Each structure stands twice: as structure tokens, then as C-alpha cells.
Amino acid sequence: MKNKLPQxxxxxxxxxxxxxxxxxxxxxxxxxxxxxxxxxxxxxxxFSWELLLSGEFTRQINIYFSDTVPERDRLTAIASFINxxxxxxxxxxxxxxxxxxxxxxDIPAIELEPExxxxxxxxxxxxxxxxxxxxxxxxxxxxPPEFVTDDSSAVTxxxxxxxxxxxxxxVTxxxxxxxxxxxxNNGILVYQNRGLMLYGGSFAMGERYAAAVNVYRQLLxxxxxxxxxxxxxxxxFYCPGNYRHLSGDQRANINHIHSNLNPGVIPVNAYxxxxxxVNEDIYLRTDHHWAPLGAYYATEEFANTAGxxxxxxxxxxxxxxxxxxxxxxxxxxxxxxxxxxxxxxxFKPPNSYTTTYYNxxxxxxxxxxxxxxxxxxxxxxxxxxxxDAKITxxxxxxxxxxxxxxxxDSYGNALVPFMVGSFEEIFVIDIRYFPYNAPAYLKENGxxxxxFANNIFAANTSGMIGYxxxxxxxx
Amino acid sequence: MIFADLLFIFVFLPAVLLCYFAFKNTTYRNIxxxxxxxxxxxxxxxxxxxxxxxxxxxxxxxAILVEKHKGTKxxxxxxxxxxxxxxxxxxxxxxxxxxxxxxKPSLPIGISFYTFQIIAYMVEVYKGNTKAQKSSLKFLxxxxxxxxxxxxxxxxxNLVEQQISGTRPTNVTNISYGITRFTIGxxxxxxxxxxxxxxxxxxLDGNVVMSVSGAWLGVFLFALQIYYDFSGYSDMAIGxxxxxxxxxxxxxxxxxxxxxxSEFWRRWHMTLxxxxxxxxxxxxxxxxxxxxxxxxxxxxxxxxxxGASWNFALWGVYFGVLIIIEKxxxxxxxxxxxxxxxxxxxxxxVVFGWALFYYTDFxxxxxxxxxxxxxxxxxxTDIVTTNLLYDKIAVIIIALLFCxxxxxxxxxxxxxxxxxxxxxxxxxxxxxxLCVIMLVGDTHNPFLYYRF
Numbered sequence: 001m002k003n004k005l006p007q008x009x010x011x012x013x014x015x016x017x018x019x020x021x022x023x024x025x026x027x028x029x030x031x032x033x034x035x036x037x038x039x040x041x042x043x044x045x046x047f048s049w050e051l052l053l054s055g056e057f058t059r060q061i062n063i064y065f066s067d068t069v070p071e072r073d074r075l076t077a078i079a080s081f082i083n084x085x086x087x088x089x090x091x092x093x094x095x096x097x098x099x100x101x102x103x104x105x106d107i108p109a110i111e112l113e114p115e116x117x118x119x120x121x122x123x124x125x126x127x128x129x130x131x132x133x134x135x136x137x138x139x140x141x142x143x144p145p146e147f148v149t150d151d152s153s154a155v156t157x158x159x160x161x162x163x164x165x166x167x168x169x170x171v172t173x174x175x176x177x178x179x180x181x182x183x184x185n186n187g188i189l190v191y192q193n194r195g196l197m198l199y200g201g202s203f204a205m206g207e208r209y210a211a212a213v214n215v216y217r218q219l220l221x222x223x224x225x226x227x228x229x230x231x232x233x234x235x236x237f238y239c240p241g242n243y244r245h246l247s248g249d250q251r252a253n254i255n256h257i258h259s260n261l262n263p264g265v266i267p268v269n270a271y272x273x274x275x276x277x278v279n280e281d282i283y284l285r286t287d288h289h290w291a292p293l294g295a296y297y298a299t300e301e302f303a304n305t306a307g308x309x310x311x312x313x314x315x316x317x318x319x320x321x322x323x324x325x326x327x328x329x330x331x332x333x334x335x336x337x338x339x340x341x342x343x344x345x346x347f348k349p350p351n352s353y354t355t356t357y358y359n360x361x362x363x364x365x366x367x368x369x370x371x372x373x374x375x376x377x378x379x380x381x382x383x384x385x386x387x388d389a390k391i392t393x394x395x396x397x398x399x400x401x402x403x404x405x406x407x408x409d410s411y412g413n414a415l416v417p418f419m420v421g422s423f424e425e426i427f428v429i430d431i432r433y434f435p436y437n438a439p440a441y442l443k444e445n446g447x448x449x450x451x452f453a454n455n456i457f458a459a460n461t462s463g464m465i466g467y468x469x470x471x472x473x474x475x
Numbered sequence: 476m477i478f479a480d481l482l483f484i485f486v487f488l489p490a491v492l493l494c495y496f497a498f499k500n501t502t503y504r505n506i507x508x509x510x511x512x513x514x515x516x517x518x519x520x521x522x523x524x525x526x527x528x529x530x531x532x533x534x535x536x537x538a539i540l541v542e543k544h545k546g547t548k549x550x551x552x553x554x555x556x557x558x559x560x561x562x563x564x565x566x567x568x569x570x571x572x573x574x575x576x577x578x579k580p581s582l583p584i585g586i587s588f589y590t591f592q593i594i595a596y597m598v599e600v601y602k603g604n605t606k607a608q609k610s611s612l613k614f615l616x617x618x619x620x621x622x623x624x625x626x627x628x629x630x631x632x633n634l635v636e637q638q639i640s641g642t643r644p645t646n647v648t649n650i651s652y653g654i655t656r657f658t659i660g661x662x663x664x665x666x667x668x669x670x671x672x673x674x675x676x677x678x679l680d681g682n683v684v685m686s687v688s689g690a691w692l693g694v695f696l697f698a699l700q701i702y703y704d705f706s707g708y709s710d711m712a713i714g715x716x717x718x719x720x721x722x723x724x725x726x727x728x729x730x731x732x733x734x735x736x737s738e739f740w741r742r743w744h745m746t747l748x749x750x751x752x753x754x755x756x757x758x759x760x761x762x763x764x765x766x767x768x769x770x771x772x773x774x775x776x777x778x779x780x781x782g783a784s785w786n787f788a789l790w791g792v793y794f795g796v797l798i799i800i801e802k803x804x805x806x807x808x809x810x811x812x813x814x815x816x817x818x819x820x821x822x823x824x825v826v827f828g829w830a831l832f833y834y835t836d837f838x839x840x841x842x843x844x845x846x847x848x849x850x851x852x853x854x855x856t857d858i859v860t861t862n863l864l865y866d867k868i869a870v871i872i873i874a875l876l877f878c879x880x881x882x883x884x885x886x887x888x889x890x891x892x893x894x895x896x897x898x899x900x901x902x903x904x905x906x907x908x909l910c911v912i913m914l915v916g917d918t919h920n921p922f923l924y925y926r927f
Contacts, residue, residue, distance in 0.1 A: 006896035007651035013900040014654045017907050022485040058476075058518045065482045066914060075915040082912065086670060087868040095862050099681030187677070242858055 028070035035073060035378045036338070037330030042067040080335040091191075093243060096332040098187035098198060188332040189235070189243055193340035194285040195328025196235040198247040201460025206253045209459040210260035212468040213452050217264040219439040219472060220450065228261065228452040229268035229302060230254045230459045231290065231411050234283035237275060250456045257459065268305050268451070270298035285342050287326025289381050290455075292346040295414035302415075303422050306449060308402060311421035316347035321380045344380040348372065349420040353396040360389050360433040371417060384413035385428060392428040396420050404449045405442055407431050407471070409464065412453035423449070431467040438471035476518040477625075478657075478711045479664045481914055484907075487515065491621075495719060501642045505616050508719065515621040516584070523568075523583035527619060530564055533557075534593045535607075535614040538600045542607040554601040558594055565590045573783045585625035587780060589618050591750055596632040598754060605633050613639050622715035626708045628726040629746040635721055643720025653717035658903045659882075660710030665910040667877075668703035670870045671696050674863060679833055683842035686853050689860040690846035691826075696867075697833055698826045699874045702731065705744070731825070731878040734817035735806060736797040739825055751777050766802070771795045781832070786840060790831040797824055 033040050045051060045060035052058070069075060186198035213228050220226065236250040251271055258267040274282055274294055282294030290298075296313055303310035324344035329337040349371075357367040371394065373386030385392045388410055404423040406412055408430060419426050427445060429438075431454070442450060458464040476483050491511040498504050517524040537557040544550030568586055572579045596617075599605035608614040617639050623630055632639075678685070678693025685693075709726035716723040726746050733739035740748050751773050759769040771792065778791015809817060830847060834840035845851045864871070889895045 004647050006893070006899065007647045009897065010651040010654060010900040010903060011647055013904050014658075014907075017904050018485065018489055021907070021911060022489050025481065025485050053521050055519060055521055058521070062476075062480060062482050065486075066480065069481065069915045072915060075912050079912050079915060082909070083670070086870045087864075087866040090862055090865045091858075093862060094866060095677075095859065097677060098859060099677050246859065 024070060025065075030068040030070055031072040032068065034076075034330070035376060036076065036325070037073075038327050038379060039330070041072070076333070077335070077338060080329075080333045080338065083333060084335045091240060091242065093240060094190040094332075094334055094336070095243075095246075096188040096190065096334060098189065098246060186246060186248075188328065188334075189239060189246065190328075190332060190334045190336060191238065191240055191243075193336050194234065194238055194283075195288070195332050195334065195337050196239055196247075197233065197288050197328075197331070197457070198239075199233065199235055199250055199456060199460075201248050201250075201253055201456060203253065203256050205460040205462065205465065206257040207260050208462075209454075209465050209468070210257045212465050213265055214260075214262040215469075215472055216439070216450060217262040220442060222264070224442070224447060225266065225306065225449045226264065226452075227266045227268050227302065227305065227450065228257075229270045229298060229454075230257055231298060231453065231455045232271050232274060233288070233455055233457060234290070236271075236456075237278045238283070253456060253460065266305060268298070268302045268453075270301055273297040273301040281342075281345070284324075284326050284344070284381070286324065286328050286337050286340070287381055288328060288331065289326070289411060290414060291344075292414045292417070295411075296347065296418050299415050299418035299422075302419075302451065306402075306422075308400065308422040309398075311349065311351070311418070313347065315350045315421075316417075317350070318345060318347055320345050321377055321383075324377055324380050326378070326381065344377075344383075346372075346380075346383060346414075347417060349417050351397050351421050353394050353420050355385075356393045356395075357385070358391040358393065360391070360435055363391060363435055366393075371420070381410070381413070384416055388413070388430040389433050390430075391434070392416070392426075394420060394426040394428070396424060396426070398422065398424045400424055402449055403427075403445065403447050404451060405429060405445070405447045406451045406453055407434075407438070407468065408451075408453040409455060409458045411455040411458070415453055431464065431471065434471055437473070476515050478708065478715075479661060479669075479910070479914065481911070484661075484911075487511070492718070496645070502612075504643075504719075505612055508621075509612060509616050509619060512616070512619040512621040512624060516619060516624060519584050519625075523586075526564070526568070526583055527585075527589060528615065530561065530590070530593065531615050531618040532611060534561065534597060535611060538597055538607040539609065541597065541601050545601070545603055550601065554597055557597050561590050561593050561597070570779075570783045573785075582783070588627050588629055589624065591629050591747075592618060592632070595629070595750060595754060599631070599633060605636065608632075608639070620716070620721070622712045622719070622721070623723055626705070626712070627744075627746055628709055628712060628723050629750055630721075630723050631746075634724060638721050645720055649717050649720060653714045653719075655899060655903055656714030656717060657711050658714070658906045660707040660712075660714060661910050662906045663703040663707030663710060663877075665913050666906075667870065667874050668700050668707055669913065670867065671700040671703065671874060674867050674870075675700050677863065679843070683834075683839050683846060684851050684853060685846045686855060686857040686860055687846065687849045688856040690843060692860050692864055694826055694830050694833070694843075694847065696871075698731075698829050699871070699878070701829065701832075702727075702878065703874060729878065729880050731822060732818055732880065733821050733825075734814050735801055735809075735821055736794060736824060737801050737806070739821060740794065740798070747777070747780070751780075767799050770799055770802070774798065782835070784835040786831055786835050786837065790828055793828055793831055 031041055042060070042064045044064050045057050047057060051060075186200040189196045189198055209230075210228075213226070216226050230253075232250045232254065235247045239247055254271050261267060274290075274297060277294075277297055280293060281291050282297065283290045293313075300310055321344040323341040325338055325341045326344075328334075353371070355369050355371045357369045358365065359367065369386075371385060371392075372383050375382045375386070394416070398421065400423070402423045403425040404419060405427040406415065406419070406429065408415070408428065409432070410430075412428070412430075416426065416428055425445075427447065434441075452468070454464065476487060478484070491507065494507045494511070495504055498507065513524060513528075516527060520527075534557055537553055537560075541550050541554045541557065544553060565586060566574065567576065568580050569582055596605065600607050608617070617630075617632060617635065618624075620630075675693055675696035678689060679697060683690075706727040713723045713725070724746055726744060728742040728745065730739050730743035733742055755776060756769055756773040759772060760766070761769060774791040774795025775788055776791070778794070779788045781787040781790070827847065830843055831840060834843060842851070846853060849855070889899065
């Protein structure tokens with residue numbers, strides 16, 4: 001018996017550990033929402049014979065069981081910590097899901113210098129050295145510009161090969177499944193505790209985006225001003241030079257979109273406004289969104305373009321949410337991001353206004369509400385109107401007769417507080433959820449100004465452009 | 476259901492262990508094993524479970540007939556019919572698409588393994604080496620036993636006949652060994668293969684035009700992944716089997732330290748190699764006549780067994796040709812070359828072979844091979860390769876170390892030093908905790924051999 005003691009202990013220890021974990025998994029309360037990943041976790045499938053026989057029912061039970069583990073966020077944080085120990089980072093850069101590919105193809109970029117018209121001047125920023133090199137190579141070879149990239153996802157809307165994750169454009173938990181799209185990303189790069197989603201769009205998609213917006217020029221009365229603001233993302237400004245080739249050239253793509261706009265559609269040059277202030281906190285480090293401060297500068301540019309008054313930042317009430325960790329931790333699983341939270345700073349407008357929501361599941365019913373809706377710290381970006389799945393109607397004391405409709409993705413949300421001092425009425429419409437025919441809706445509400453405000457990823461993602469195209473179709 | 480899954484480890488496994496050890500009677504224990512094996516299989520294949528049960532029962536009955544008519548033409552005919560039926564089942568369900576059959580059923584999990592076990596059984600009954608199993612329950616248990624049902628090892632009937640027909644030893648030595656073996660397999664899969672696989676995919680699944688070192692790093696990561704994935708699964712299968720008193724054969728024996736391709740295949744997926752040797756290569760004539768033809772056919776079929784795609788056949792023929800070259804002259808020529816040279820030389824061809832294995836699309840495969848061979852005018856290295864290598868360096872070093880037989884030394888040390896034996900439970904518990912953490916949030920990581 002004594003000889004068997006280590007074996008008995010081995011068996012006993014195994015039984016004990018398995019029993020304890022089984023008990024915890026089966027009887028402790030299951031996690032329903034992951035705050036760090038900012039998503040609702042899987043639900044138990046509803047039984048049907050069809051589902052069972054297809055094998056889906058049991059598959060979904062497995063997914064539910066591992067997805068909703070008690071204390072999930074704590075455990076995933078430990079897993080991230082362990083993963084962080086699997087090696088060392090060089091140049092202070094960690095890559096997540098970055099595929100090995102010749103991304104030069106994804107940078108049809110600078111060398112093409114898209115044809116521009118006087119109405120739509122190109123963004124004037126000094127080209128970066130890396131991209132210029134690409135340009136030289138391409139020019140020498142004399143190859144025709146490639147508008148379609150290797151990244152078939154950019155064309156089809158499917159996720160790139162090897163990228164298993166589906167990234168929600170919306171940071172709120174209330175987006176319906178059809179609001180979730182794969183976006184044209186090339187993985188995530190973490191540098192100086194900043195998560196950067198590498199951009200993988202294409203000129204072809206940019207053209208489709210421009211065409212989708214151009215349609216409104218034909219559908220709306222000439223008296224209505226139409227603007228488009230394509231918002232660059234953080235990777236464009238904060239990616240270390242020797243990794244820059246992993247991300248497509250957003251400036252070239254925005255230029256290309258602008259060059260494809262109908263002359264009656266006015267581009268808003270958010271790129272220049274942002275690139276001039278990269279030393280300020282214009283982008284969130286731990287989130288895939290920009291910071292409200294970045295939205296402020298972009299709105300200033302828009303106000304100048306639209307010829308409306310604009311309230312200076314000093315007049316706003318500055319609110320600070322400390323210890324904010326946004327989506328990039330959940331997307332990358334990089335513990336450095338979790339361990340280095342930031343301040344989420346937003347601004348409340350000084351003038352008076354009223355806010356009414358129309359939820360998309362019941363859009364006829366007005367819900368008097370507030371422009372700012374308090375959120376758990378990790379979901380701070382959803383402070384603006386509490387997220388995306390609604391139409392927000394704001395009536396202000398501006399009295400200039402200008403009525404603005406914003407068709408936007410979640411990037412556009414941060415613009416809204418800075419518009420309150422510039423327009424008499426504002427309709428905030430998310431392109432993913434709007435249930436009406438857009439031109440008819442705009443006419444009905446006497447809209448004078450329409451702004452399409454989307455981030456460059458959305459403007460290069462088939463699914464997102466599809467939503468804009470659908471807006472003109474009667475539901 | 477797969478082993479490296481929270482639902483399996485913490486719900487299914489405790490339930491089956493509890494029910495199994497609640498009985499002392501072997502028949503009841505067999506019933507428990509069959510019932511749970513059915514649940515295990517039906518969990519992933521709610522319809523195809525009937526195909527497995529049907530195939531099992533039909534072959535049990537045919538084997539009885541074969542035995543009854545042993546030595547007669549009738550017996551031979553029944554054996555041929557039985558084997559043809561089993562092969563036809565495999566052909567239809569696995570190679571339906573490849574053979575352009577009018578309907579394309581989805582591949583039932585584990586069909587490649589259980590049909591081979593049935594074929595081997597039938598041949599041995601025909602030859603009179605094995606007695607036909609009369610009991611439906613026992614034969615179904617042999618075929619459906621969940622530890623080895625879906626990814627091997629391919630267990631020959633005669634190896635477990637005693638444990639199936641008679642009683643199985645239940646003792647703490649077996650159970651303790653089984654637990655440790657299962658835990659090692661789990662660690663191989665969850666702590667190494669999953670991490671290596673994620674890294675390999677970032678290289679292999681994108682554009683196949685890449686730097687030379689990037690391509691080699693990718694295929695090297697895949698080589699490590701597939702070894703830890705598959706050998707981890709075999710470890711878990713052998714461990715689980717041992718807990719229930721079964722002794723399954725070993726399936727891997729440090730394949731990456733082989734000094735020749737022939738040796739590699741004596742160390743890699745040994746139960747499959749053994750099957751093809753005994754039931755294809757030797758019946759074809761083996762080394763006695765037309766040896767090169769026999770080798771090519773055997774390796775073509777071995778390759779094709781791995782998946783219903785021609786790249787697997789190419790992969791098999793690639794090894795067939797290499798083995799022919801070795802048999803023809805290379806083994807003799809290199810007899811006196813030191814192992815330190817022969818091992819990396821062999822490894823080069825094995826790792827290169829994984830590129831043929833990985834890409835089912837020939838165009839992508841060729842593009843990738845051009846990257847491997849520096850034919851794509853891409854730089855020798857690039858920043859992403861360097862970054863990835865450094866980012867996974869600890870995992871890669873650990874994985875490389877355990878490709879060498881250091882675990883054997885650890886095992887011997889544990890045997891010799893009693894104090895070390897008390898560390899085993901601590902390590903096992905730590906591994907379980909670590910694996911739980913790493914599995915949380917992971918949606919499924921299906922075993923690579925699942926598709927075979």
C-alpha cells in the first residue's frame with residue numbers, strides 16, 4: 001500500500017480538482033456579458049429536432065458552455081497574461097492575427113495619386129518615406145494600378161482567411177446580429193500600449209462607397225447640402241515606421257474616395273484636421289474608436305465646410321472617466337492594454353437642447369432622453385446616445401434654420417455633442433439599423449444638410465457600404 | 476465531442492467515470508462504456524452514429540460467418556464481401572466528393588479509424604488468428620470505445636481481445652498512469668498545439684507569397700503543431716483507455732529525431748503505418764517482388780487516407796519516392812554519417828512535406844513552395860517573421876525540447892526517485908488549471924485529425 005501512495009495521491013488529487021472545477025462550472029452563476037470583450041456571451045440554443053439532427057444543437061451547447069464560464073473575464077485576463085509570456089516583443093511591438101502577406105498589394109496608395117478635381121482637393125500631408133518607396137517601385141515596374149486587392153474580404157465582405165474573430169463595429173451590447181460585420185482589417189498591432197487595427201481596405205471598395213453616397217445627389221433636392229467625412233483611424237498616425245507597410249494607406253484611399261465623389265457631394269477633410277494634432281489625445285489608445293477630442297477637431301472642420309457657427313472647446317464641460325480600457329484588449333487579448341488604462345474624456349455642450357430617441361425596434365414611439373447615457377467604464381464610448389441602435393433627434397436653441405441628418409457608424413457618435421451648437425435640429429441615424437427609406441425620411445423632416453460620417457474601415461467594408469446602399473430602398 | 480473541451484473534461488468525463496466505477500460487474504461496465512461512447516459520438520454525429528452502429532453489427536455478423544466457413548471458398552468470399560462493403564462505406568462517405576459521386580455526404584467523424592479497425596479484424600478472423608466476437612455489445616464496445624473512436628490510435632482487435640472478452644484490471648497503478656498520460660496529452664494540445672497552431676495560421680493562411688524565412692517559420696510551426704496536436708490526442712486516448720483498463724498501442728515515438736524518412740514513418744502515427752504495412756504493402760508482395768511499385772501504391776493510399784483531397788495523395792507519394800530513394804541507395808550511403816547531420820537532413824524533408832499536406836489548393840501550395848525555395852523574389856526575411864519568432868520563442872523552445880526524448884529521462888528519474896513521485900500530482904493539477912484557463916474563451920479547437 002505504501003508503495004502506491006504517490007499514485008493514490010495522484011488519483012485523489014485529480015478527482016478532487018476535476019470535481020471542484022466541475023462543481024464551479026455547473027453550479028456557479030454563469031457569465032452573461034463580458035465587459036472586457038464588450039459583448040454579450042453565447043446563449044443556450046433552443047431545442048428543435050432539426051437543430052439536433054444537424055449537429056448544431058450540441059455544437060452550440062459546447063460553445064455556450066465554454067463561452068459563459070463563471071468569472072470569464074478574470075480567467076481570460078490570466079490567459080492573456082500567460083500568452084504574453086510565450087515570448088518577447090521586439091521594437092516594443094506585438095502583432096495579433098497579423099497575416100504574412102505581401103501587403104504592398106493593399107497599398108495601391110500614394111503612387112496612384114488619384115485624379116482630383118478642384119472641388120475635391122486632395123489631402124495635403126507630407127507623404128511618409130515608406131510609402132514613397134513603394135511608389136517608386138510600383139512606378140518603375142509600370143504595372144497598372146491594382147484596384148482589387150488580394151484581400152477578397154474587402155470585396156466580398158467575408159472575413160480575411162485566418163481571421164476567426166468577428167469584430168463588432170458597435171461597442172454596445174444592443175446591436176442586432178445584422179449589425180455585426182467583418183471589417184477590412186489586417187490584424188492588430190500593439191505599440192506603446194496602444195492597440196492599432198491594421199487597415200486592409202482597397203480602392204475598389206472606396207469607389208463603391210463614393211458611389212453609394214453619390215446616389216443621394218440624384219435623390220435629394222439641390223438645396224440640400226450633402227457632405228461626406230471619411231474618418232482615418234489611429235493606425236494611420238501611430239504605427240511605427242518599420243511596420244507601416246502592414247497597414248494600407250488611408251490617406252490615399254480617402255483621396256481616392258474624394259476623387260470619385262459627385263461634384264455635388266462635399267468632402268470634409270477630417271484627415272488633415274486630425275493629422276495636424278497627432279500629439280494630442282485624438283484617438284483612444286485602448287479602443288478602436290477615436291477620442292471625443294479627435295471628433296471635436298473633425299467637427300470643427302465640418303462646421304467650417306458647412307458654414308455654420310462652432311462652439312470652441314473651452315466652452316464645453318469636460319468630463320473625465322478614469323481607468324478606461326476599451327475594445328482593443330478584448331480584440332487582441334494583449335495584457336499590456338489591460339494593464340495600461342487611460343482616461344476617457346468627453347465634452348458636454350453648453351447650449352440648451354432636447355434629445356428624443358426612436359428605438360429601431362419600435363421607431364414610431366418617441367422616448368425623451370439625454371444625449372449622454374452613463375455606462376460601465378469599459379463601455380464609455382457608448383456614453384453618446386447609449387450606443388447605436390436608435391434614431392436620435394436633437395432640437396437645439398441655435399435657430400439658424402439648418403437641419404442636419406448624420407448617417408454614421410459608431411465613429412460618428414462622438415461628433416454629435418459638437419454639432420449641438422451649430423444646427424437647429426440634428427437627426428442621428430446609424431446606417432446599420434435605419435428602418436425607413438432615407439431620401440423620403442429626409443424630405444419629410446425638412447433636412448437641409450446630410451453628413452455621411454464613417455470611419456475608413458467602414459467605408460471599405462462591403463457589408464457596411466451595403467447598409468448605405470440599402471438606405472435608399474423602401475423597407 | 477473532443478477531449479480538449481471543458482464540457483468533455485468537466486461534465487462527460489466525471490459522469491462516465493462515476494457510472495463506470497459504480498459497478499464492479501464487467502458487463503455493466505461494458506454497457507456504461509458503450510452507452511457513453513454512443514453519447515460521445517452522437518454529440519458530434521447525431522445521424523451518422525447509426526452508420527457506425529450498423530457497420531459494426533453487420534461486420535460482427537459477417538465475421539461469424541467467415542469463421543464458420545473458415546478455409547472454404549465461401550469463407551473467403553464472405554470476407555471479401557465484408558471488406559469491400561467496409562471500403563465502399565469509406566469510399567462513399569469520405570471520398571464521395573473526390574470520386575464525383577452524385578451525392579456528397581459530410582464526412583462522419585472517425586470513419587477512417589473505425590473502418591480500418593473493422594478491416595483488420597475481418598482479415599485476422601479470416602486468417603484464423605482471431606476468434607470472431609459473438610457479443611454485439613462487446614464488438615460495439617471495441618468499435619465505438621470513445622477514447623480512441625475519433626482519432627485513433629488504430630487498435631487491432633487482438634491487442635485488446637482479452638480486455639474486451641474478459642475482465643479488465645482496475646487498479647490504482649493503471650488509473651494513476653492513465654490520469655498522468657491524459658494530462659500530458661491535454662497539455663500538449665492546449666498549451667502547445669493551440670498556441671503553435673494560431674501562430675502557424677497567421678503565416679500559412681494569408682498570401683502565400685512571403686519571405687523565405689517567413690515561409691519556413693510557418694511550416695515549421697505547423698510541423699510542431701501537428702505533432703503536438705496528434706500525439707497529444709493519442710496520449711489522451713491511451714490515458715483514458717488505461718483508466719478503464721485498456722492497453723492501447725503507442726502511436727508516436729519522437730518522430731522528429733528520426734535519422735531517415737523510413738525511420739520517421741516507424742515513429743509517426745505508428746498504428747497507421749502498421750496497418751498499411753500488414754494489410755496493403757505485404758499482401759502486395761512487400762519487399763519480395765516489385766518492391767518500388769508496392770511502396771508507391773502503399774504510400775499513395777497512406778497519403779489519401781489523410782483526407783479526401785489530391786494533395787494528401789501527393790504528400791504520400793512524396794514520402795513513397797523518398798523511401799524508395801532511401802531503400803535504393805541512400806540508407807547504405809549514409810550509414811556512417813553522424814546522426815547530427817542525418818536528423819536535420821531528414822527533418823528538412825519532413826517539414827517540407829507538411830507544406831504539401833497543409834495546402835489542399837494546388838495553386839496556393841505551389842505559391843508557398845516557391846516562397847520556401849526563394850523563387851518568389853521576396854526578401855530572405857521580414858519584420859513580421861522576426862516579430863512572430865520572438866513573440867512565440869518560449870513556446871517554440873519548449874516544443875522543440877519535448878520533441879526530443881527528454882520526457883523519457885524524466886520518467887526514469889521519477890521511477891528511481893521516490894520523492895519525485897509526489898511531484899507528479901502537483902504537476903498534473905497545475906496542468907489542469909492552466910489548461911482550463913487557456914481553454915476558457917477559446918471556442919473550439921478541433922483536432923487536426925478530425926477531418927480524416
